[in-house]
Amino acid sequence: MPANVMDFIDLAAQRRRLGDRIDRAIARVLDHGRFVLGPEVETLEQRLEAFCGARHCITCANGTDALELALSALGIGRGDAVIVPAFSYVATVEVVVSAGATPIFADVDRTSFNIVPASVEAAIAVAKGMGLVPRCLMTVDLFGQPADYAALRAIATAEGITLIADAAQSFGARSPWGRVGALADITTTSFYPAKPLGCYGDGGAIFTDDARLAEVMRSLRNHGHAAQGGAFVRVGRNSRLDTIQAAILLEKLAVFDDEIAARNAAADRYAARLPASITPPVIEAGKQSVWAQYTVKVASGRDALVAAVRAAGVPIAIHYMTPLHLVPPYSGFPRATARLEGAEYLSGAVFSLPMHADLDAETQDRVVGALERATTATTVVPRRA
Numbered sequence: 001m002p003a004n005v006m007d008f009i010d011l012a013a014q015r016r017r018l019g020d021r022i023d024r025a026i027a028r029v030l031d032h033g034r035f036v037l038g039p040e041v042e043t044l045e046q047r048l049e050a051f052c053g054a055r056h057c058i059t060c061a062n063g064t065d066a067l068e069l070a071l072s073a074l075g076i077g078r079g080d081a082v083i084v085p086a087f088s089y090v091a092t093v094e095v096v097v098s099a100g101a102t103p104i105f106a107d108v109d110r111t112s113f114n115i116v117p118a119s120v121e122a123a124i125a126v127a128k129g130m131g132l133v134p135r136c137l138m139t140v141d142l143f144g145q146p147a148d149y150a151a152l153r154a155i156a157t158a159e160g161i162t163l164i165a166d167a168a169q170s171f172g173a174r175s176p177w178g179r180v181g182a183l184a185d186i187t188t189t190s191f192y193p194a195k196p197l198g199c200y201g202d203g204g205a206i207f208t209d210d211a212r213l214a215e216v217m218r219s220l221r222n223h224g225h226a227a228q229g230g231a232f233v234r235v236g237r238n239s240r241l242d243t244i245q246a247a248i249l250l251e252k253l254a255v256f257d258d259e260i261a262a263r264n265a266a267a268d269r270y271a272a273r274l275p276a277s278i279t280p281p282v283i284e285a286g287k288q289s290v291w292a293q294y295t296v297k298v299a300s301g302r303d304a305l306v307a308a309v310r311a312a313g314v315p316i317a318i319h320y321m322t323p324l325h326l327v328p329p330y331s332g333f334p335r336a337t338a339r340l341e342g343a344e345y346l347s348g349a350v351f352s353l354p355m356h357a358d359l360d361a362e363t364q365d366r367v368v369g370a371l372e373r374a375t376t377a378t379t380v381v382p383r384r385a
């Protein structure tokens with residue numbers, strides 16, 4: 001690739017760094033031929049449990065299925081309400097509607113981007129007022145930073161509802177309460193290639209300390225098979241992780257902590273160099289992000305600024321242009337409050353810079369240089385403190 005072309009996420013550089021290890025891991029699977037539920041799948045589940053401190057890991061076909069399997073194991077459906085943040089990827093709300101339940105949107109914080117506990121309480125009151133049964137709070141650790149699990153767990157416990165953490169963007173992150181995977185009743189993640197821990201296709205996993213839920217989800221992902229013997233004991237589906245993907249993930253997991261450190265070094269480097277009119281992300285005390293996205297904010301002029309930076313050859317993504325409660329298929333569902341101001345503000349203010357473990361200083365300087373030129377060229381009003 002020519003040196004002047006920049007990737008938003010440079011997976012080719014990661015492949016060069018990992019060398020032949022992944023090729024050899026794939027070749028071993030081709031040799032043993034157990035392409036579905038082969039030995040690498042179980043080894044990966046054990047290593048993921050040890051990595052995050054959860055008792056049970058169930059791998060599955062993707063991060064969306066991980067959420068669906070969790071909702072299905074909990075028996076969530078018609079008449080039930082699931083509280084979701086209004087600022088997330090569409091999968092978060094999609095699975096609730098697919099399950100036949102009603103999503104209730106809660107607002108997010110403008111600084112952490114994560115769900116606001118007071119808005120969760122308002123959403124639960126809305127659900128009850130509509131005659132729905134609040135069954136579940138589904139949090140998202142947006143862009144890689146864990147949500148406020150102390151407050152969210154307290155709400156879930158007080159209401160007797162299940163806490164599901166959609167950790168598709170945060171697997172590997174740390175919090176004052178432990179590592180992501182062990183912070184909620186059920187945690188799900190995605191191994192989509194662009195996620196912090198990605199495979200070479202689709203993949204996902206579910207984590208829980210609850211042995212019964214783990215057994216049900218393990219059965220659901222494989223056509224409802226009983227844990228022992230071949231009997232079908234429930235209506236399941238096919239959501240297995242391919243052995244080849246598990247073999248790739250074993251190699252990537254071995255270097256994941258080093259990659260998280262490299263991502264954090266890159267984040268610190270951006271934060272120290274960004275123009276004053278661009279607000280860097282804030283990581284709360286005691287937390288460590290895995291930087292699924294390095295997402296910044298401007299007070300105004302976001303779209304013109306992004307266009308200018310893109311024109312300079314720097315890839316920029318916008319997560320997310322529209323808050324979920326305003327995305328047409330979901331705009332009719334209830335909200336904690338009429339306006340969800342945090343989510344609405346962020347959708348007009350954020351953009352994400354290239355971020356990956358192989359981001360070098362020279363590339364970051366090019367990104368920062370393009371931002372500096374664009375902020376002076378476009379009239380960006382400086383943010384008030």
Ligand SMILES: *Cc1c(COP(=O)(O)O)cnc(C)c1O
Pocket residue numbers: 062063064065088089091092140166168169189190191192202203204
């Ligand atoms: C990526 C993502 C998902 C879905 O994961 P897939 O593996 O693509 O199905 C769900 N939730 C969030 C927050 C995500 O970022």
